[in-house]
Structure formats: C-alpha cells, structure tokens
Amino acid sequence: MTTIQPNFVALTPCRTQLVGCHNHSSAVAYATGRLPSKDNTRQPVTVSVTAFVSPRGQYYVMHGNQRMDVANASTARYYVKNGVPVSVMVAASLSTLNQ
Numbered sequence: 001m002t003t004i005q006p007n008f009v010a011l012t013p014c015r016t017q018l019v020g021c022h023n024h025s026s027a028v029a030y031a032t033g034r035l036p037s038k039d040n041t042r043q044p045v046t047v048s049v050t051a052f053v054s055p056r057g058q059y060y061v062m063h064g065n066q067r068m069d070v071a072n073a074s075t076a077r078y079y080v081k082n083g084v085p086v087s088v089m090v091a092a093s094l095s096t097l098n099q
Helices: 024-031 075-082 086-097
Strands: 008-011 020-023 050-053 058-063 066-069
Touching: 008 024, 020 024, 050 075, 058 075, 066 086
Parallel strands: none
Antiparallel strands: 008 020, 050 058, 058 066
16 A cells, blocks of 8 residues: 655744645645644533423523523523533522522
C-alpha cells in the first residue's frame, strides 16, 4: 500500500513546527493560524430532574425539593434527558427568593 505524500509544507505561526499539507488552502490556514483549535472545555455539572405539569398547564422540573419552571414540554423533556446544569438550577432558585 502506498501512502500519499503531502504536496505543501507550512510553518506554524509560532514558528516551531513544519506541517505537511495536501492542498494549498490547508497550508495557508496553518501558516496564518486560522485552523480551528480543539475545545477542551469541561462540560457543566448537571443534576437529574423529574418533569411535571401543574393543573394550570405550567411545566416544571424538580430536583429534590427545588422546582424550576420551564417554558414548555419540550424543554422539560430536554432537561430530563440531559440534566440541568447546576448553575441554571441555582439561578432559578435564587430568582424565586426575590419574588
């Protein structure tokens, strides 16, 4: 099996590395620093919730005794599936204290 050799060589913007590229556009992107960088940000910590609907039709999710009103059934289902970020749940709890 033969390997395909790069046609272009680019010098990274920090001038520490030569990179082999297969086309001119990739080489220019490397040289000018326009390549997307890998995002290593941490995912927010979430809490699991249970969805409910009140007799008046208001959807909300609960974590323990913490209630957070949501806009509609779709939002409630999303939070049940993916969890609610702790920062969002705390912000919702704090906003009810001001009422």
